Amino acid sequence: MTRAMPLSEFPKLPPALSLEVVEGLSAAIDTVAERAAPTHRFLRYGWFAAALAAYGGHARTILALRENEPVAALPLIATGPEWLRLASVPGCYWPFRSFPIREDAGAECTELLLDRLGREVNALRIGPVYDGDPGLEMLRAAAAARGWTVIDRTIAQSFLLDMGALRAEGTWPRSSTLRRNRNHEKHLGEMGALDWRFVSGPAWNEAVFDDLAAIEEKSWIAERTDGSDAKFTREGHGAFWRAAAADPVLAQMMAAAVLTIGGEPAAFSLDVNAGDLKYAVANSYDPQFGKHSPGKLLYYRNLVQALDHGIRRVDWGAGDSGYKRVVGAQGGPMIRDWLFVRPGPPGMAAKLARGLWRRSGNDVAD
Template identity: 40%
Template sequence: MTVVAVAGFAPELDALAACNPARLGFLRAAWYGAGSPAGARTLVMRRGSAGAPIAAIPTVPLGPALTGARQVPGAYWPLRAVPLAADCDTLELAQALEHPAARMLGPAWRLGPARRDDPATALLADAARLAGWSVLARPAGTAFVIDCHAARAGGWPRPSTTRRLARIERRLARTGAVSWDIVRGSGWNDAVLAELGAIEAASWIATRTNGRAAKFMTPPQRARWRGVLADPVLAEMLCATILRLDGRAVAFCFDLDDGPVQYGIAGSYASDLARYEIGKLVNHRTLADAIADGQRVLDLGAGDSGYKRAMGAVAGYDLVDLMFVRHAAAARLMERVWGRPLAPGKDWAIEVPGHE
């Protein structure tokens, strides 16, 4: 076993993204490096000195520098994961986490929110416990998903939905020329990112929040995604569905196509046209395209303000926020604010801190 700490986001991440058991192909170096966070390091584990990598854990600093804590970063919130090789096993991963090079992970490191049913995350937690780490856990919400196969088989959309959407679009068309753009791959450029940012600037995000939830509104936010899109593999996975009125971009959905799963990352619409239900138009156009393209699942992420269920989404899987703590005494101190330790044989039983 060779275990090394590498500055930055190691190229081994790209190799593992193509073969990890969770089938998360977007877990590439550019995905983790969104925004070029300072102090990034990757713990790389391989069999022998020149063998194929079996695991890579990318981390960046978390919280005050004095704590030395770290976290697994990523371009898309809330999903976080670590890529492992399909044949990586618990014992060799535990050996790697006991290696002196693993001290680069600091006294504690965070992975989350992560899928509670992710086999790679479960394997990582088991290996960490075997290596002497405590793994604290707290619930982090539920993701809502649409079964595209079932929707396709059921003849989605219903005739009533089709008629309603047609009425909405006809009403919008009375105010100007309606058109659609689909952007992916080589179609990405600074002008497109600026248009998405302009939609967010004209939306409720700008008027009712501090803007932190936006993805494209500010130059630093756009720069974050520009770095991700510099990877041609990720540029092809990422897609924007843009609704235009007289050439003006007024609503969008921003998604990630990863094999059979399409992840909804962001969406927004101009508030001055809210009465025309343009957000509903672009959401349903995205779902219709996912169904037509043969996607198996449209994953809309955590939480539901009502529109997800209205589109046919149901609770799909739970998310969990994990903290790996090197020393048992420190883990006991952190339990009250983070969560109780995962115990072997508990089948990922997550309890809310402070509640019995």
């Protein structure tokens, strides 16, 4: 007599994988982002929609699904001449450009994405993005297995501040730093009443963004550059951040610290909080108050408050390593731009042009 085989003894079938291509941005981007690594949960529908609203472009979204649940979402916009069939991941450069992928996604999901991508475009640009980015690394592995040409160019080194570790050691912030800060605050207070504001969630409004823009318009950015890199002015990237704040989840992640002196906007710091990590996106100050370091005073207050609210690490991004090291930051992952080029003639051309792409980056030691 044969014995009935219990279900536990039946061989397990691999989960069913499928693909979906959506014209425009897919609402499933949020479903994926909610289960991505905490550091990447800002990569939401509203983040990509803000980029399209600010910078233009028409998106398509490739979704990888497992048992009909989306596990990876790759938004694309056309880049360059149409005949080249190039695409890039839309978004803002701050903190980086990447795409959401669930923490439990396997390599087979990005392999599926890449196979479909090869039918859509000749090449994909991802970045600037940090070394170790989950989506990037899984896509690189899939590309290596499928004969794609992958080329990187170096942009910069990031800087990280581990406030939690420094506080545990009892070395941050230093007592001497706090004494100097109190002295500066005393002198600033003689110039007008000091008001320290912290803005997040529903507190975002046009008046707040106008204050940030007013500070930038008086800062070194306006004096030394054409202003196109300003984060909050109409001529800069203000349209992106205003659009991003329309998503309540993103608005809660976006955190600004603002100092006014005698009712006049004097300094700001803008961050994106993701889990226990704070991305320091931008900070600036009005140089008329510069003698007493309003920007430094503000970001120390901002970081101490963040530490008290569960933020342990600060990602300072790239650039101006001097003041970041003074605060206690150390060198972090490299930031790079990546080209993924499909096999065949496009890949052969990419290999020939590899040197041009790499030389267009920056000479930064790894």
